[in-house]
Amino acid sequence: MQLHEFQAKDLLRRYRVDTPPGQIALTPDEAAAAARQIGSDSLFVKAQILAGGRGAAGGVRAVRSPSGARAAAAELLGHKLVTSQTGPAGHVVKRVLVEAGVAAAHEFYVALRVDPAVGAITALAGAHRPDIEQHLAAGAPGFQSVVLAIAGERRSGDIADFCRRLGLSGDAAAKFGELIARLHRAFVELDATLIEINPLIQTETGDLIAVDAKVSIDDNAMFRHAETAQLRNDEEVDLIQLQAQRHQINYVQMDGNIGIVVNGAGLGLATLDMVHAAGGTPANFMDIRTTAKSLDIAHGVGMILDNPRAKVLLVNVYGGGMQACDTVVDGLAIAFRKSGRVMPMVLRITGNNESFARMRLANFNLPKTECTDMWQAATRATAIAQGRA
């Protein structure tokens, strides 16, 4: 679960991480009032959307007065913001954070995350830079990292050494080390998967202030964080994806015309690759989780039948020990009956309860072509989608 900047900062302040004075505003008037209360002549009005790249996209405005804050808020609120991370549709700005500007002596990038390569929490830091995304993608040369255990340092002195490697000494190193310890505690207690502070500002007096903050919480740990769960933002995932998840289906809408029904993430990725290789374009990615029942599957199939762009349904199912073929076939039948849309269907169904599933399939009288292997099914579906069959 991703949190907005203001939510992330609210949580981090509980761990004594300093942030600039700021207030959330839902209207331009509230933004002006917030600016007055903050009482600084260096202010930022920041669009609260769940995507990065806001600065470059004009989602962070520097203003000098309450009237400036009102004008900036009016331009942002209710409008779509398109950033490098939002996709072309952008996100509608529903809130802005009005914050005091902070004079920086130095700026850092700091992140804590679970690093799959080491199976532990890793803190990463370096000098802030405008091209941070490319820099990280290139493996963050020059940045320093330290591996942390759940309980804290793996060896006493690890964090101090990390600060030394960052070129810090004396009081600055002590403060930075303290901040890392606080972020680590927040990370573990919140069940975070990522805490990113970018930039972290060091003031002339040596204080460290989190000017931007991104926190993601582990969805799988939400059962032990009822309070955090209430922070969930509706705009986080598109409704289609959220609905599908409630039915034990991972579903990602794409812009092609071949609707895809697959059980299992790996088989789903393989099917996308094959459709692509056959020259077709998928309308969606689907991974029916093993816990999905036939009614859940019907819901997922229904989402494809509701998609006007989809011209053909490609069903690629390997019935496993946990989800037999007939469960999927039942789901298909229910979805077709409910929708009433007649969409051609190319099926490749094999594995557990295959013959029983085929018998059920015959009874349902659905329009279908059966294939014996995945490639045949992908090429056939592509031909139908392109009007060649």
Add this chain to the structure above:
Amino acid sequence: MPALIDRETRLLCQGMTGWAGTYHTDRMIQYGTNVVAGVTPGKGGTTHLGAPVFNTVVEAKKATGANASIVFVPPANAGSAMLEAIEAELPLVVVVTERVPVLDMVRVREALVGSRTRLIGPNSQGVLAPEICQIGVMATDRARRGPIGVASRSASLTSEVVSQLTAAGLGQSTTIGIGGDPIHGIGFAECLDLFFKDPETQGVVLVGEIGGTEEQEAARYIRENGLRKPVVALIVGRAAPPQCRMGHAGALTAQASDDADSKIKALQDVGVIIAPSAHLVGATMSEAFARRAA
């Protein structure tokens, strides 16, 4: 003898008395797996599916000589179930549970350091030694004994690959699902090590996908230890939209080298044969065997 499990495997099931535990334990017994005990706190002293149930793993191990465990415990308690099995020094622990909190897995990984346990999963379909022993929830109908070791990040693709191999006349020594979660037990590198050392295994199939570094670590293992048997890899996800990737928040998402092409290149560089498509894994392995024989 297959890798990891064999006829001497004595399995205990953590969470055996639940719905999933009952269903799959029954399947494993039908397959011929020697299930010696179940563990469900509070149900000690009862019998389930013909096996004695204990309150703790330590008790179960002591009473039955169990040397492997499968974990069906729901996500909230799966982490502590794993820790309990590691403390009891069970040599092999296979975890089927999906959606285990990631920091619980970090705790488990800390406990694994210096332990006697080899962990498979979580979110794994399990380990299968065809016609000998099943520890897991995988489809078994197409699996046959033979010379190929299969290690995979995906349950559904494992079934597919096994089916292709069997159709090509290539049975399997052992199939191992390393699990689909970012933090897990053994990885591809350790699977390769097991398969290279196992006399029955003559070839290996790796089933990988975008995200993570498993494939790169496999490549590194081969570079350091040599390609001692033919290895075929299938890497899926080249055409996937960015949202299909594991974990995608913040600038840190943009990690270099976790895309399909970098993984394929890393493996090709150390002599791994790449299956050109998911439907050609069996054929690719057949050709590799034919070339070797020629």
